[in-house]
Each structure stands twice: as structure tokens, then as C-alpha cells.
Amino acid sequence: MKFNKGKCRVLHLGRNNPKHQYRLGLDLLGSSTAEKDTRVLVDKKLSMSPQCVLVAKKANGILGCIKKSVTSRSREVILSLCSALVRPHLEYCVQFWAPQVKKDRELPERVQWKATKMIKGLEHLSYEERLRELGLFSLEKRRLRGDTYKYLTGKCQEEGARVLSVVPSDRTSGNGHKVEHRKFRLNMRKNFFALRVTEHWDRLPREVVESPSLGIFKTHLDTILCNLL
Numbered sequence: 001m002k003f004n005k006g007k008c009r010v011l012h013l014g015r016n017n018p019k020h021q022y023r024l025g026l027d028l029l030g031s032s033t034a035e036k037d038t039r040v041l042v043d044k045k046l047s048m049s050p051q052c053v054l055v056a057k058k059a060n061g062i063l064g065c066i067k068k069s070v071t072s073r074s075r076e077v078i079l080s081l082c083s084a085l086v087r088p089h090l091e092y093c094v095q096f097w098a099p100q101v102k103k104d105r106e107l108p109e110r111v112q113w114k115a116t117k118m119i120k121g122l123e124h125l126s127y128e129e130r131l132r133e134l135g136l137f138s139l140e141k142r143r144l145r146g147d148t149y150k151y152l153t154g155k156c157q158e159e160g161a162r163v164l165s166v167v168p169s170d171r172t173s174g175n176g177h178k179v180e181h182r183k184f185r186l187n188m189r190k191n192f193f194a195l196r197v198t199e200h201w202d203r204l205p206r207e208v209v210e211s212p213s214l215g216i217f218k219t220h221l222d223t224i225l226c227n228l229l
Helices: 049-069 075-091 102-117 127-134 139-152 187-191 193-202 214-227
Strands: 009-011 030-032 034-037 040-043 164-168 177-181
Touching: 009 034, 040 049, 049 075, 049 102, 075 102, 075 139, 102 127, 102 139, 139 193, 139 214
Parallel strands: 009 030
Antiparallel strands: 034 040, 164 177
């Protein structure tokens, strides 16, 4: 297979990277400050801010098209269109690029704020009241729920086996199934999924963690999320 040399770039990672030059055949490869990997934009600092800006821009564009081309403002129509066309951009592979900085969290959340504002009869309500009226969660709560689901169903166990371990306990405080992670030198690791999920899981009550089925677990977890600010 032949590589297109014009599309090949080098992404130098790390603060003390010597930034060596690389060749493909006889041609020197140019450097890049950010590249896409499976449709997720990653920059040289491993910051997810560019990705948050990108997905918010795409989702806002689609929401604008819906607003211009659809006359109905009923909740059934707007929610269906947003669920099918807008939300996938805001949540694609979000467990990887989950925003941690406040300004990054607000960008995608603002898109859902605009979408709920479009629904007739809810314009005068606050964002939290509109979500409650529509039976929706904020995007931040949906990411929290997604993190917990992925850990419970074992989809991340192979990747996180080296950093996560379950510590059963008979203590009355806590849920009795604490998750611990190894210590890491880099502070940025706290935003990675394997470490991020431990804080959420350890805060869950015992009756939620020991649910007899996934369906009951989801019901209990959604009840807890509804009570969160």
C-alpha cells in the first residue's frame, strides 16, 4: 500500500520533545500541532479543548439548519431531530475526550441549552427546569452515567485492568465495592477514564452497586442523577 506523503504529518508530544525530523522515503515529513484520530481531534498538549470547539461548532450548525427548515416547535419533533442529528456529534467517543475544564464543558452544554429553548411553551423556564420538564439530563450527567455504565458492563476492564482494582469491604460506610487505582506521577492522568470513573463509582450507595440486574442499576442511578444539582 502506498502512503500519500502530502497527508502524512508528525505530531510531537511532550514538553521536552526533541522534535526530530522524520522521512517517508526521501521526503521530509512536516510537523502538525493537532491531528484527528478516529474523528477525535488531539493536539500536541493532549488537550481536548480543540475537540470541544469542533463538536460544538458542528452541532450548532446542524441545530441552526433545523431551526431554519423545520416550522414545528413541538417537543416531539425537536427532541427527535436533536436526538438523531445533534446529540451524536456531542457524544461521539465522549468517554475519550470528556471535557474537564469549565469553558470546555459549557460549549457542548450550550448547544443543548439552545435546543431546549426552541421548544414551544418552555421558553420562559430556566435550563434546569426545561430539562426536568422534558425528562432529560444535562450532557455532563449523561457523561457521568456513561462512565459508570462502561465500568459496570466490563467494556473497559481489559484496558483498565492494570490501573483499577476492586476492593471488597464489610464496612457500613460506602458501597462495599470500592475501586482503587495506582498512583501516577502526571497530574493530567486524573482526567483519564480509568481514574475518572473511580470517584464516581465510590460515591454510589450500596443499594445501587448491588443491584440484581443492569436494568435496576440504571433505574437507581438515574434516580440519583435526578437529585444532583
